[in-house]
Amino acid sequence: MQEYAAKPKAAGGGEEMEHAGKNVKYEGRASGRQRLCFLALAAALFAVADSGRFLAVPVYGELFSLRTAGLVLVTAFCLRLALAPFEARRVVCGAVCGFLMGLMTLLGLGYSLNRSLLITPWRYAAALAAVSVIDAAFVGAFLRLTDRGRDRERVEGSLPEAGFNRAKRLGRPGDGLRLWLLLTFLTGCVYVPVFLAVYPGVYSYDASVQVLQCFGGLPLSTHHPLLHTWFLCGCLKAGLVWFGSAQAGLALHSVLQSAFVGGVFSAVLCRMRRRSAPRLFLALSWLFLAANPYLAVFSFVTTKDVLFGAFFLLTFDMAFDMTACPEGFFADWGRTALLWVCVLFMCLFRNQGIYVALFFFCLTGLCWIRRGRGAQAKRLAVFTLTAAAAWYALSGPVPALLGAERGDMREMLSVPMQQLARVYHEAPDTLDGEERAYLEELIDVRALNSYVRVNADPVKSGFRTEVLKEDPGRFLKVWAAVGLRVPRIYLDSFFMGNWGYWYPGASQYWISYILFDGAFMEADWNLLGIRRDSRLPVLEEWLRRVTLTPAFESVPVLRFLFNQAFPFWLALLSLTAAVYRRRFEEALPLLLVIGYWGTLLLGPVTNLRYALPLIYSVPVMAGRAIGWQTKRPGCSSLPDPE
Structure with a gap:
């Protein structure tokens, strides 16, 4: 653990701290000359990016506009934070992350417009350098701002002890359950009107094909995960048997799925609170997950990606516990078993889940071996092999015995x-x-x-x-x-x-944002005659308009936050922050996000539902990027048991 010691205040109101053995002066204010230099540099960067002399189209918009003027001022401020005082590690980390973001920005802009931005190679290189420096400034400023608070905390007391004491204050008996019940109730207050608006659910995507496999003449196939096919068709069968209606069966499916997803969201938010996440951040995270109309509607959509995303989120969140303190984690059989079940169901609800899990666990094991944690690597190997064996049995021999055909x-x-x-x-x-x-x-x-x-x-x-x-x-x-x-x-x-x-500047859609009114609703496909019977038609119409024509794209901040590429950029930022802070154990769980994102690149099309697991993980990644966590004495960052 790095040690931080307070130093006397320097002349001019500055504050000095010893950071990793070096004196770093944190200036309270920049001189007028410094401010002018940073402002001139920011203006020059935007002149290169938006003047039209270096690229065929501007990157950020019209050069002479209020929007660009505001961006110049913000960039100048970020440059000042990132570079003054100068710290080589922060500059290098920001530069690497900024270059990757800049490269994705220019490439993505060209593909989104379906045209070449190139005028001449050297001008393109100059524009790439300018955009990379702008992105690096924002990354460096983020690293500076999120690290400075911990500097003060380390001066006042050791981070493990301070975090543990706060965890004890937050962790009075029953607090976790009360918070979970409160969040679940609030989520239900959002979900109930949405459910009534889309009643009995959004019968969409591959549901008709799956129903034909169980109720019609199509052969059972593992092309769609059998667990999800059985869950969907089991609910429909229960509705037919108990209520004599497939409509009631779909309503049962909607209630069970939304209740589970809402419960998972609440559980993860509770765990974030235990890691010392502020109440404001917790409220914003709840708004993003539960009150977001797009994610709320998806909780009632008959697609495997919803439940897969919920188990992915649980696996991702618990992976931080495992990598932070493997000794304590594997000694707790309850936590180990819970993660094992989450990994298994994640793999069973989407076929590429097993590849993502193996990618994460194998690289984590190799990292532990290299760092002298051979005993924990052996436990991880047993954990991984048993989960993989269970997945293989349930997705291979068992479906074959039931007569299911293999997917194409x-x-x-x-x-x-x-x-x-x-x-x-x-x-x-x-x-x-x-x-x-x-x-x-x-x-x-x-x-x-x-x-x-x-x-x-x-x-x-x-x-x-x-x-x-x-x-x-x-x-x-x-x-x-x-x-x-x-x-x-x-x-x-x-x-x-x-x-x-990977490009958040625009949205790539080949179909409607959400298939709100269903898919394959023709009589030949819709075997059970399921139809929409909204109990709140006004809300239904608003949700239809919102999900089919994403109006948020006209709002700059929301356009970025709700974009399918935002989770990857956030993962890149979180990875950079972990490397900068030398918390390599926090970088390992991000392999789950990067691994799943890699499988999306090999898919047939860009689609929101495929990115759901990454979108669900945004609050956890954001909290880790900022650095909120709770530590036990003698252990890296494993939260106390609930």
Whole structure:
């Protein structure tokens, strides 16, 4: 643990502290010359980014506008915080994070406008440097502001002791339960009107296909997680048996799912409070999770992503306990079992959950081995292997015994098939006769002709998996050979399909924001005749208007917070903060977010529901980025048991 000692006040009202063995002077005020220099630097950066001389379009807007003037002033203030006093570690961390954000900003801006920003390479490089410095200034200012409060806390008393004493004040018997009940009640006050407005629920996305597998003639398949199919169809069956109505069954599904999700939100917020999160931050987090109309509506949507997101959130939050103090965590069988169950259900509710879990646990184990925690790494290996074995049994042999067919492997090949289809359309001369014939054999010609840049589903619908299985090596050979000839098209196709997950400046939608009025509602698909029967039509109309035409995009702050790329930027900021503070144990759980985000890049399309787990994790990541936590004496940051 780094030690901090108070020093006498310097002349001019400054305050000095010993930080990691070095005297760092925290200036109370900057001189007039410093302010002028930072203001001039900020103005120069925005002149490069928005003048139109370095890029084909401005990055932040019109150069001579009140908005840009405000951004210049804020950036100048952030530059002052980030650079004065100078600290090499803060500058380096901010520069690396700022460069990544700047690169994503310029690339994403080009893809969102579907045009090139390049005038000349050196001008593009200059614009990239300017945008990177602007982003680095904000990151550096954030690191400075969130670290300074802990400096004072360390001067007044050791952080573990101070945090533990506060935890004891917050942790009187029954406080946790009372707070959970209060938050759950408040969430219910939001959810009940929404439920009545969308009654009996939002029968949308893949629900009709899943119902046909259980009630109709479609064969049972693991393409959609069987656990979710059984949960949905079990509720519908209960409604038919108990009430003689599938409407009642869908209402039962809506009540159970929303109650579970609301309970999870409340539990995570309680744990954040135990980590010393202020009440204001807790209230804002509740507003983001529960009172957010988009997330509130999703709690009643029949998609697996909702329950998967809830278990992902629990796993992510508990992972901080595990990595902070593995000795204490694995000694507590109750906590270990709870995390094991959350990991298992996370994997069962979405097929890529197992890959995300293995990515996190394997890298965490390797990190522990490297840091001399071999005993804890062995426990983690047992934990991981047993969870993986349970997942394999419940997703492989058990479904096979029940007659379920395996899902189509084409779901994993959205990126390569979309790349080949793009070459087929935009650079057909680069394909020789044999490659073209194979491509038309592999993918139905009608599907190839329905190709669109931003969505792989049309091409995927005509993909013939049996052709691939006959000779997988040939597919890899053709795909690699074509890619070596036109690597730029391959890279452009990849980024075009997923820029919505890493560029927060615009929203990438190929369908309505939420399928509010359902999907596959035609008689041939809607076997049980489920229909909307709203009890609050005025609220229903408002929710329809809000979710189908996201009006928040006209509000600058909300536009950024509710964007699908915001969670990744927040994860990047949290990772930077953990590295800057040398809290590497707090960086490890972010592998869950980064791992799942990586799987989204390989998906067929950018869609809000796919990003739900990351959006649910925003308050936890924000709290960790700011640095709120509670520590036990002798242990890293494991909160006291509830």
